[in-house]
Amino acid sequence: MTSRVRTVTFDTHDPYELAGFWLQVLRAPRPDYDHPGDPAAEVVTDGMTLLFEQNDDVKTVKNRVHLCLEPDGPRDAEVEWLQTLGATVANDLRNPDGTGWVVMLDPEGNEFCVLRSAAERAATS
Secondary structure (H helix, E strand, O other): OOOOOOEEEEEEOOHHHHHHHHHHHOOOOOOOOOOOOOOEEEEEOOOOEEEEEEOOOOOOOOOOOOEEEOOOOOHHHHHHHHHHHOOEEEEEEEOOOOOEEEEEEOOOOOEEEEOOOHHHHHHOO
16 A cells, blocks of 8 residues: 655645745646635645645744755746745755755745756756
């Protein structure tokens, strides 16, 4: 028997708003059943669902789990675009030779990484 990850759940102050950020990041449509003020909102992708649930607790420590994004284009362009959506750079781990990654924060401070694209990795293999 094998299990698969179906849902990754995030606690958030505003499920609809934070799901909106991730919908743009993953270029996914908003489900018809998600509305402002609902206690939860979803981002449905081909492989799994990101679920954002209402929680008024203040985030005080680093995430124990985070997402790593692999863009289909250049990593640096993706980082710039994510910043226009409201993400911020927390730790820039890019190297002069083009390797490395960028640790970013979503609008509520959840960490995620932006890796190199498959083409960028292949070019330095």
